[in-house]
Amino acid sequence: MTIQNPLLYLDPGSGSLLFQVILSAMLTAAVFFKKSIHFFRHLFAGFRMYRHKKRAE
Amino acid sequence: MKQAISYRDNSGFVILKNDSVFRFVSREYAAQYDMLMQSGLYQELVDEGLLIPHRENLMTAQEKAAYHKVLVPERIFCITYPYEWTTEQWKQVLLQFLQINTMALRYGMILKDATPFNFSFQGRHCIFIDTLSFEFYKEGTPWIAYRQFCESMLGPFALMTFNHDNWGRYLSASINGFELPFISRNLKRRSWFDLTAVLHLHWHAKYTDRDGGAHRSSMSRQKLQLLWSMLRRGIGKWKTKNAGRRWTKYYDIDIASTEYMDDKTAQLVFVLQALQPRSVIDLGANTGRFSLLAARYAGQVIAVEADQACVRILQEQLAAQSLSNITTILADIVVPTPGLGWNNSERLPLLHRLQGELVMALALVHHLCIARNIPIEFVAEMLAAISLNYAVVEFIPKSDPKVAGMLAGREDIFNDYHEESFIHHFSRYFVLMRSHAIASSGRTLFIWKKK
Numbered sequence: 442m443t444i445q446n447p448l449l450y451l452d453p454g455s456g457s458l459l460f461q462v463i464l465s466a467m468l469t470a471a472v473f474f475k476k477s478i479h480f481f482r483h484l485f486a487g488f489r490m491y492r493h494k495k496r497a498e
Numbered sequence: 499m500k501q502a503i504s505y506r507d508n509s510g511f512v513i514l515k516n517d518s519v520f521r522f523v524s525r526e527y528a529a530q531y532d533m534l535m536q537s538g539l540y541q542e543l544v545d546e547g548l549l550i551p552h553r554e555n556l557m558t559a560q561e562k563a564a565y566h567k568v569l570v571p572e573r574i575f576c577i578t579y580p581y582e583w584t585t586e587q588w589k590q591v592l593l594q595f596l597q598i599n600t601m602a603l604r605y606g607m608i609l610k611d612a613t614p615f616n617f618s619f620q621g622r623h624c625i626f627i628d629t630l631s632f633e634f635y636k637e638g639t640p641w642i643a644y645r646q647f648c649e650s651m652l653g654p655f656a657l658m659t660f661n662h663d664n665w666g667r668y669l670s671a672s673i674n675g676f677e678l679p680f681i682s683r684n685l686k687r688r689s690w691f692d693l694t695a696v697l698h699l700h701w702h703a704k705y706t707d708r709d710g711g712a713h714r715s716s717m718s719r720q721k722l723q724l725l726w727s728m729l730r731r732g733i734g735k736w737k738t739k740n741a742g743r744r745w746t747k748y749y750d751i752d753i754a755s756t757e758y759m760d761d762k763t764a765q766l767v768f769v770l771q772a773l774q775p776r777s778v779i780d781l782g783a784n785t786g787r788f789s790l791l792a793a794r795y796a797g798q799v800i801a802v803e804a805d806q807a808c809v810r811i812l813q814e815q816l817a818a819q820s821l822s823n824i825t826t827i828l829a830d831i832v833v834p835t836p837g838l839g840w841n842n843s844e845r846l847p848l849l850h851r852l853q854g855e856l857v858m859a860l861a862l863v864h865h866l867c868i869a870r871n872i873p874i875e876f877v878a879e880m881l882a883a884i885s886l887n888y889a890v891v892e893f894i895p896k897s898d899p900k901v902a903g904m905l906a907g908r909e910d911i912f913n914d915y916h917e918e919s920f921i922h923h924f925s926r927y928f929v930l931m932r933s934h935a936i937a938s939s940g941r942t943l944f945i946w947k948k949k
Contacts, residue, residue, distance in 0.1 A: 451611055457645035460705040461717060464697070465640075468721040475724075 505840065507611070509630040510565075520555065521569040527630060528566040530607075534632045539605040548598055549626045550574070569629060575777065575798045575825065576851050580614040580654075581670040581835060582827045584809050585663045585738040588655045591617045591624050592733050595651065596726045598626055603719060608635040612647035614654075615673070615845070621822035622813055638716045641725070645706075648698050650675025652733075656699055657681060659736045660689045663806050667828075673838050673845060678703035694732030761937035762860070763791065766890070769932075769945055770795035770856075773888055779854035781831055781881075782862035786812035786824065792858065793824050800854060804830035827852075831862075831880075832870045849884060857885040861941075864894040867915050868904045874914055875923040882927035882948060889928060889946040893920050897940050917942065 504512040509527035513520050523531050534540050543549035552571040561568055580588070591614055599609050609616075610633035617624050641647075653676050657665035661684065669675070682703035689695040717725075770778075770792060778792040783801035785808045793799045801824055803809050809826045816824055827848070829835055834848040859881060866872040881889045894901055895917060896910075905912075921930065921944075928946030935942050 451642055451646055453640065453642045454645040454706065456705040456708045457648075457702065458640050459708055460702050461640045461644060463701075463705075464725070465717055465721060467697075468717075468724055471724060472720060 505844075507630060519571050519573065521552065521571060521629060522561075522565045523567040523569065523630060525564075525566050530633060531566060531630070533605075533607065533634065534629070537605045537607070539602060539607060539632070540629075542601060543598065543626070546601075547623060547625065548594060548601075550629065552629060571627065571629065574618050574620055574625070574627070576800050576827070576853075577618045577846070578825065578827055578851075579670075579835065579845055580617075581667050582829050582848070583619070583666060584806050584813065584826070584828055585655075585658045585666065586810060586813060587619065587624065588614070588658060588666060589733065589736070589738060592651055592655055593730055594624055594626065595647075596730045596733075600723060600726050602632060603635055603722060606635050607632045608641075608722075609633070610643060612643035613650050613675075619825055621825055622816045623822065635719070637719060640717050641722060645678075645702075646675070648702055649678060649681070652694075652698055652729075653678065653681035655733070656685060656689060656695050656736075659738060660686045660692075660695070663739060670835055670838060678706050692732070692736075694729065694736075698729070755938040757938040758936055758941070762892075762943065763788075765934050765936070765943050766791060766858075766860075767795075769890060773856060775854070775856035775888065777854040777856070777886075779852055779857045779884060781857065781859045782865065783812065783826075784808050786815060786826075788858060788860055789824055790815060790819075790821070792856075793821055796856070797823060798854075799824045800827060800852065801825070802827045802829055802831060802852070804828070832866065832872060849880070852884045853886060854884065855886045856888040856890065857881050859889065859891045861892050861894060863891060863920070864898075864901050864904070864915075868901060868912060874920055875926070878923040878927055881924075885948055887948055888931075889924075889944075889948070891924070891944045891946065892936075892941055893917055893944060894941050920944075 504510075508524060509530070510521055510523045513522070540549065544551045550571045552569040555568040555570045557565070557568050580591075583591070594617070595609070595612065602608055609631050611628075611631055616626060616628040616631060618627050619625070654665060654669050657676075678699060682700045685695065685699065690700065766788060775792075775796045777798045777800070778789075778796040779800045779802065780786070780789040780792060781802050783789045783803045784805075786801050786803075789799050789801040789812065801809075801812060803812070803826065806828055809828050812824070812826055816822075816826075829848055835845075837843050837847040837850070838845040859877075863874070863877055866877050867874055881891065896902065896905065896912075896915065924930075924944070924946055928948055930944060931947050932945040933942055934945075
């Protein structure tokens with residue numbers, strides 16, 4: 442694999458690039474997990490607010 | 499025109515000329531440099547004290563034809579290298595590297611390399627010195643410097659944290675870092691219980707010999723930010739170990755009388771007040787009692803000490819007193835760090851970097867001459883080489899209980915170790931300004947002026 446940038450003077454290491462594929466997949470899972478938690482938190486917060494509002498009415 | 503101190507990167511190069519540093523920016527790097535300066539990133543980094551400030555130098559017509567800019571970075575009094583830092587300083591550098599990357603990403607840039615040599619210390623603060631390390635970030639490209647980060651920054655720091663803090667010094671034998679399989683093999687077993695070490699060092703090591711082929715990771719901005727924040731959290735949790743405390747109680751246990759210390763301190767204050775040196779080098783600084791004293795009267799102080807536990811105590815005091823004019827160097831003056839890398843001049847030898855108006859060698863000469871067998875004329879020659887003007891040297895005779903103790907278990911082969919010989923050899927390079935017999939001891943403080 443070649444990096445199309447004349448200014449990159451470092452050899453990133455092909456093994457390291459391959460490992461980053463795995464790392465990237467793990468991070469995708471982490472981002473998904475984080476987003477899911479965020480989504481459910483918002484969902485429950487919204488639901489709680491709705492119930493609270495209903496009770497107040 | 500290029501010098502070996504910077505030759506790897508085609509974005510530019512550095513030359514040392516007349517005690518000044520000039521950084522030449524190549525035309526190929528013009529767009530990146532202009533982006534760094536105009537985006538506000540440079541100003542934010544400088545305001546935060548993370549990046550060395552510079553000014554743009556006036557260029558000759560010849561320079562204008564060949565280069566985009568010539569920069570003059572703010573002068574660092576004494577460049578220190580990673581193998582001269584304590585474990586805490588390493589941690590500071592790693593966290594700062596990740597912080598700079600995170601900030602740069604907000605401006606669409608990234609550090610294209612990851613070497614601890616891009617940092618130095620000014621007092622107790624580390625500062626990023628390679629202004630030309632910033633590259634455009636392209637969404638979805640892998641982190642090119644990842645392997646270098648793991649081999650030359652994270653790996654050595656892990657070895658210092660999980661194994662022994664001497665590993666930092668071993669970097670002088672391998673200035674480009676250690677290969678990942680080597681790091682993984684040498685890390686203690688308990689590192690397998692740490693997610694950061696397992697992921698970035700142990701698992702990563704298993705992939706170093708594999709061919710990446712056509713695989714290409716897509717490391718989005720969000721993933722990079724998450725990766726760096728995880729690394730910062732992981733590294734932040736690593737506890738630095740306390741090295742042996744062989745010399746840390748020197749002033750409490752080994753110094754017999756308070757009269758001796760009070761008189762010595764009073765004499766030093768008198769000398770420092772009279773000479774008002776711009777810079778002081780304290781050799782064998784121990785926990786920095788006299789470096790701290792010198793810092794009150796001198797602009798800059800360099801404290802050189804071989805015992806990491808002592809340097810750590812001094813750094814704690816610097817932080818507690820918010821002092822910023824003492825820089826510590828972890829080094830053994832008998833085995834000073836040599837010139838390393840290409841032509842032995844990519845990383846400069848310690849004794850070339852140490853230059854001070856006044857050099858202090860307090861209760862040091864007997865350690866060099868008796869414990870390490872250094873001839874007294876060598877000591878005089880070395881002090882003359884690093885002193886620009888003055889040397890304050892304490893001579894401790896054989897009759898002193900400490901020297902007698904050092905000689906107790908061995909044959910006294912040190913016929914040349916006496917005061918007359920000391921004065922004779924130092925007089926080759928210096929003129930004696932003053933000598934003072936320190937109270938309650940047979941010790942003498944000599945103040946020399948360089949010839």
